[in-house]
Amino acid sequence: MRYLVAITGASGICYGLKLLEALQGEKEIIVSETGKAVMKHETGIGYEKLSEYGNLYSDDDLFAPSASGTHKIDAMIICPCSQSTLAKISNGIADSLITRSASVALKEGRKLILVTRETPLSVIMLENELKLAKSGATILPASPGFYKNQHTLEELIDFIVGKILDQLGQNHELFERWE
Structure with a gap:
């Protein structure tokens, strides 16, 4: 499986x-x-440390493989996804490799997961999220659950990452499931 992971400037x-x-x-x-x-x-x-996890591409490199629909990926995950990036994608603005790759994922019918982290949300933000959800994207707010008494920051992070992996169909043990 091949995944494209983008990180934007959201906290x-x-x-x-x-x-x-x-x-x-x-x-x-x-x-x-x-x-x-x-x-x-x-x-x-x-930034360079991330090369340990995969191939790094510059956000201004619109000749990178993911800028083309002929480049096969199984899913794109933007984590975290700023509301600015989400708004650009929602409105068809593909002015960076991240927004172009997301546009490609949508037009090719590939899984696109946007992990938003903003609060509160304005009506404009909600409308942008709704537009993308209607277009096939998954909006996955970074809203950790407390079902199993998570107490540490790591447990809260693991919950969100586990939810992303669930969307991708990957097995994990990042959190205890509700039984």
Whole structure:
């Protein structure tokens, strides 16, 4: 399985990093310029470190493989997904590799998962999310569950990443299921 993971400048880089660790299969990675800055600020980790997880592509490289519908991926996950990125995708603006790749995923009928992390949401944000959901994208807000008394930050992150893996059909043991 081949996955495209994009990280944008929304807070919550920890979700994207955990996803890259847990996701099974071949990974291609794009990080926006703001995503790089937020990653450094929130985690102290530099962008180059992500090459340990897969092939890195520059967000301004519109000649990268994922810019074309002929390049096969099984799913694209934007984690975290800023509302700015979501708005561009929702309105057909494909001015970066991330937004172009998402546009390609939608037009090719491939799985597109957007892990949003903004709150509260304006009516405009909700309408953009609804438009993308109607177009086939999965909107997966980073809203951790507390079903099994998660107490640590890592457990809360694992819950969200586990929900992403569930959407991709991947087995995991990141959280205890409700029985």
